[in-house]
Amino acid sequence: LPVLARNPAAWGQAAVQHYLAFLDPTVQSRFIQSHLADVQEMAQYGIPIGDPEFFAALRPGQGASLGAPLEAAFGKRARAVAQQVGRQTAGRFQAGYNTFLGESRTLLWSAMKGHWQDKAELASVVRNMTGGLDSRALGVMPTQRAAEGMWLAFSPRLLRSTIALLSDVPKLGTQRGQESARVLGQLVAGAVGVYIATGVALNKSEKEIKDGLNPLNGKRFLSHEVNGDWIGVGGQVRAISQFIGKSITNPEGFKTSDQFENPLINFYMSRGAPAANIVGGVIEAATGADVMK
Numbered sequence: 001l002p003v004l005a006r007n008p009a010a011w012g013q014a015a016v017q018h019y020l021a022f023l024d025p026t027v028q029s030r031f032i033q034s035h036l037a038d039v040q041e042m043a044q045y046g047i048p049i050g051d052p053e054f055f056a057a058l059r060p061g062q063g064a065s066l067g068a069p070l071e072a073a074f075g076k077r078a079r080a081v082a083q084q085v086g087r088q089t090a091g092r093f094q095a096g097y098n099t100f101l102g103e104s105r106t107l108l109w110s111a112m113k114g115h116w117q118d119k120a121e122l123a124s125v126v127r128n129m130t131g132g133l134d135s136r137a138l139g140v141m142p143t144q145r146a147a148e149g150m151w152l153a154f155s156p157r158l159l160r161s162t163i164a165l166l167s168d169v170p171k172l173g174t175q176r177g178q179e180s181a182r183v184l185g186q187l188v189a190g191a192v193g194v195y196i197a198t199g200v201a202l203n204k205s206e207k208e209i210k211d212g213l214n215p216l217n218g219k220r221f222l223s224h225e226v227n228g229d230w231i232g233v234g235g236q237v238r239a240i241s242q243f244i245g246k247s248i249t250n251p252e253g254f255k256t257s258d259q260f261e262n263p264l265i266n267f268y269m270s271r272g273a274p275a276a277n278i279v280g281g282v283i284e285a286a287t288g289a290d291v292m293k
Contacts, residue, residue, distance in 0.1 A: 001235050002129040002165070003104045005187035010107035014100045021099035022092045028099040031106075038110050039102075045123035047105055048132050050098025105130050121176040128165035129183055131158035159271070162236035184237070191233045195222045202226070215245035218260075236271065243267040 004011040021027040032039050032049065039049065108126050116122040127133050169184060171177030192213065199209040202224055212232075215221050221242060223232025246253060246263035253261040259269050280291045 001191075001233070001237065002183050002187055003108065005190045006129065006183045007108060007111060010104060010111065013107060014103040017103050018096045018100035022096035025092060025095035028095060028102060031099065031103055035106050035110070038106050041113075041119075042105065042109050042123070042126075045120055047109065047123050047126055049102040049105070050094075101130055101132070105132065116175060118175070121174070124164075125168075125176055125179050125183070128161045128168070128180070131161045133157055133161040133164055159236060162240065166240065187237060191222055191238075195224075195232065199224060215242045216249060218242070239267055239271045242270075 003014070017027055017031065028050075042049075105126055108129065109122070112122060112126075113119060165180050165184065168177050168180035172181060195212060196209060199212065204224060208224075211217055212220050212222055212224065219230045221232070222238060223230040225231075243263050243266070246266060250261065250263070253263055256262050257265070259265045283289065283291045
């Protein structure tokens with residue numbers, strides 16, 4: 001979303017390549033080859049090409065594997081078939097996802113580097129705009145990174161990046177702070193503008209549109225009801241806006257365990273990792289206890 005707000009042309013080009021890469025996984029390598037100088041320069045400043053965190057479980061030893069049990073039960077042919085299925089499903093999705101991130105970062109870097117005196121500062125902004133903050137470089141140990149990805153947040157790297165982008169805003173005396181403020185300002189203004197415009201197009205009433213501008217209204221915030229579903233802008237920035245709004249208006253909510261009243265629990269339930277929900281749901285189904293609360 002920050003890329004869409006800051007550079008719609010780069011976002012559009014990366015989105016097209018994202019879908020093409022799903023059909024043809026070699027798209028990313030051809031893009032890197034054609035922008036090799038920028039990619040090499042980005043690498044010097046610690047900007048990743050894709051997102052290894054999101055797909056870490058696909059690597060050997062990093063997640064559940066069915067290969068060995070399949071081979072033991074049905075032979076090597078079954079394992080080979082399973083691997084081929086993985087390449088044609090999760091493998092293609094990974095190629096598309098990483099192509100979008102890599103191309104977004106490269107196009108942002110290429111468009112902005114001529115206006116920056118300190119390229120290390122620019123690298124920080126590009127990483128924070130695209131969820132590329134490196135937890136390893138921050139000194140987070142492998143065990144903690146694995147635990148965070150399983151239990152704490154759907155994508156700890158993305159969450160850290162968003163918080164870093166927000167924390168840079170007060171540094172308006174620096175180019176990094178000014179750019180972070182500009183990115184978030186354009187994102188908020190664009191999201192609100194699109195929300196109001198689509199509300200008018202959908203013939204929503206003035207009251208419905210105003211209610212959707214209140215971050216305390218949960219899933220209705222910047223969303224419209226369409227056939228019983230609430231559809232709107234998602235993402236970390238929206239979740240953090242809701243968290244700040246709930247924290248300011250109801251600080252007493254932190255004292256309760258109610259997921260709707262407690263701002264922190266509410267934030268976690270909307271952006272948390274799937275493992276806690278899965279395990280809690282299994283326990284609830286087995287015992288009938290209200291574990292998730």
